[in-house]
Amino acid sequence: MVHRHVVHECSNSDCILIGCSKRKTVDHFKSTLETKWDYYICQSENQVLTITLLMMGWHELVTMSRIIPYSLIEFIPYFDQFKLQPNRSLTRQDWKKLILHSLLARAFTGIIYPVTVFLQLSTSSTFPDLPDIVSQIALFVVIEDFVYYWCHRALHWGPLYKHIHKMHHEYTFNRAIVAEYAHTVEALTVAFGFFMGPTIFTYYYEMHLTQIDYRFSLRSIQSIDCHSGYDFPWSLHHYLPIWAGAEFHEYHHQYFKGNYGSFFRIWDWVFGTSVSYEQKKLLMKEAKLKQV
Numbered sequence: 001m002v003h004r005h006v007v008h009e010c011s012n013s014d015c016i017l018i019g020c021s022k023r024k025t026v027d028h029f030k031s032t033l034e035t036k037w038d039y040y041i042c043q044s045e046n047q048v049l050t051i052t053l054l055m056m057g058w059h060e061l062v063t064m065s066r067i068i069p070y071s072l073i074e075f076i077p078y079f080d081q082f083k084l085q086p087n088r089s090l091t092r093q094d095w096k097k098l099i100l101h102s103l104l105a106r107a108f109t110g111i112i113y114p115v116t117v118f119l120q121l122s123t124s125s126t127f128p129d130l131p132d133i134v135s136q137i138a139l140f141v142v143i144e145d146f147v148y149y150w151c152h153r154a155l156h157w158g159p160l161y162k163h164i165h166k167m168h169h170e171y172t173f174n175r176a177i178v179a180e181y182a183h184t185v186e187a188l189t190v191a192f193g194f195f196m197g198p199t200i201f202t203y204y205y206e207m208h209l210t211q212i213d214y215r216f217s218l219r220s221i222q223s224i225d226c227h228s229g230y231d232f233p234w235s236l237h238h239y240l241p242i243w244a245g246a247e248f249h250e251y252h253h254q255y256f257k258g259n260y261g262s263f264f265r266i267w268d269w270v271f272g273t274s275v276s277y278e279q280k281k282l283l284m285k286e287a288k289l290k291q292v
Contacts, residue, residue, distance in 0.1 A: 030127060038125035051123070055213060060106065062217045063180075066224040067102075070176035073230075082230045084250040088173040098177045105180050105187070115195060119202045121209040128208050136211055137218065140197030141263055144219075147193035149267040152260040155186060174246065174253055179227035194219060222263055242266055251277045 044050040073079040080086050090098070128136075155165035168182040182190075194215065201207055226249040237245035242264050252259040258273045259265075268274035 034125045034127055037127070041123055042125050047123070051209070055216070056106070058213055059216050059220065063220045063224065066221055067176045067179075070224065070228050070230070074175065079230065082232050084229055084231050084247060085173040085254070088229075090175055090177075094171075095177075098181055102177060102180050119195075119198055119207070121198075121202065121212065122206055123209050127210060133211065133214060136201065136207065137214055139201070140215055141218070143197035143200070144193045145261060145263040146267060147196050148190065148262045149260050149271075151189040151193055152262070153273065155189065156257070156260075169253065169256060172254055172256075174227045174229040174250055176224045176228050179223045226262070248274075248277070251280070 041047065041050060041054070074089070155161060161169075164183045164185045168178075168186060171178050171181070198207060198212065198215075226244055226246050228246045229250065231245070231247040231250075235245055235247070237243040237247060244259070244261050244263060244265050248259050248261075248265060255276070258275070258277050259268055260273055261267045265274060268277075
């Protein structure tokens with residue numbers, strides 16, 4: 001008996017068998033999202049309100065999905081072993097103040113839609129492909145981190161620190177909810193860095209509105225994680241040395257200097273602003289070796 005091997009063809013010539021099935025699933029999911037987007041956004045009678053509420057809602061969902069778990073483990077003794085400053089904790093008054101500020105900060109996301117209009121972002125029901133999403137986000141993150149480094153460093157200059165950045169440094173230890181505790185002017189400087197990449201990009205190329213959603217998600221997750229006050233064995237910086245992370249940023253809050261980068265440690269390495277941090281780490285490592 002001759003066994004005939006059947007190859008199932010699909011419209012995309014570079015995917016067959018399992019690959020074809022996976023590609024069809026992804027395409028179906030993307031098509032479903034595009035259909036929903038067309039119905040709720042493109043055909044909306046009040047697109048301004050719809051987009052604003054959608055983006056604010058998505059940003060809120062992502063933010064709370066990080067802040068709430070970190071806030072809950074604060075009360076679980078098992079996780080104390082991962083705290084970077086285990087003897088520090090928020091008081092009841094701290095929680096009240098930080099929660100109130102966090103609620104007031106929600107209004108800040110209202111600037112999203114006016115900026116998208118200025119950037120002339122596409123709201124069409126045709127979403128960008130994954131390679132475009134990844135490459136654009138990677139480019140924007142590098143640009144943002146470079147701009148943020150210098151803005152953050154400038155905020156540590158006397159008058160700017162005293163009147164603006166000192167508010168964020170009210171806490172010399174980090175917890176997730178502290179990430180949003182900042183002066184309005186500081187929030188605007190963060191937004192400046194965030195939108196720098198898209199502003200340059202959209203001058204030459206078209207960009208879809210959903211890219212801002214993806215970027216907001218990544219920015220929120222990164223900011224909350226680096227303010228978490230926890231250093232877990234699975235924290236990204238243990239596997240990707242250029243990643244800043246909570247341990248890197250904790251030093252900045254504890255000693256008020258150096259480690260100005262947000263996503264990466266690269267700019268601090270290049271411009272020599274992580275020297276004291278590196279020296280402290282070396283001394284701690286040597287002290288541990290002597291105890292063995």
